[in-house]
Amino acid sequence: EAEVAQSPRYKITEKSQAVAFWCDPISGHATLYWYRQILGQGPELLVQFQDESVVDDSQLPKDRFSAERLKGVDSTLKIQPAELGDSAMYLCASSLVWTGPTGELFFGEGSRLTVL
Amino acid sequence: DQQVKQNSPSLSVQEGRISILNCDYTNSMFDYFLWYKKYPAEGPTFLISISSIKDKNEDGRFTVFLNKSAKHLSLHIVPSQPGDSAVYFCAAQFGGNFGNEKLTFGTGTRLTIIP
Structure with a gap:
């Protein structure tokens, strides 16, 4: 089954450092989203x-x-410099160009960021 | 401005009984409503949706009801099973033009099914 791939799954960093997250959407999905979920x-x-x-x-x-x-396929989200308040789960999702009445987005497993 | 609200942070239900999760919204322009289920350390997974032109949609044990005049929707799970224990997010989406596909989420309700 096609999935949205994200990496890394977990990232611990110190305040003021740079972090980057990567996402590869489901093949053929032209729309890509980055969401942040705070606990x-x-x-x-x-x-x-x-x-x-x-x-x-x-x-x-x-x-x-x-x-x-x-290139309109995979995506990178960068934070520089990281702050304590950036600690969260970063979720990538993808969808077809026009998803029809369900409007379904497909989410990856997320990247959990902890800023110390 | 919280456009989608889930006022119950948690809910506990006995296995086999009905679970009812509620959601309220403020923007009458939303066209579609979706429920997502999330296990710890995983991304949300789609559960069921409903168009604003309908008042009910059913899929197996899951039924979503929409009351447009009250700007309220609910998710019914019957019968509830231990595997249903998760956080449930209500989400809303505008229809119509391209670019409106993004979802606006509520804050979630943690459902615990008691064996």
Whole structure:
């Protein structure tokens, strides 16, 4: 069964260091999302790509976060410098260009970030 | 501004009984509503959805009810099984134009099924 791949699964870093997360969506899915889930809260959208273009990055803290999807396939989310409040699960999801009435997004297993 | 709200952080239900999870939303422009299930250290997995033109959708043990006038939806699980113990997220989506596919999530309800 096709899956959204993410790495690393776990990352521990110190404040002010740089971190990067990688995501490979399901083959053929043109839309890719990065969500952040803080413990006890629901996932919040950080950035949405359609192929290599950013569709929505209104909630991305652009002073320290960046995201790219250069060839319209896999994607990287970077944080530099990391802050204590960035500790969270970073979830990648993908969907077909037009997912129809269900609107289903397929999520990866996530990357758990702990900032010390 | 929390557009999708799940006011019950946790719920415990006896195995075999009905589990009812509730969700409220504020934006009447949402077109689709989805429920996702999440186990610890895993990503959310899709469970069931409903279009705003319907008031009920059923899939096996899972039924979602939508009350548009009250801006309220609920997920019913009958009968509840131990494997249903997880965090359940309600999510909403705008329809229509391309680019509206992103989901807005509630804060989740942790369901525990007691054997």
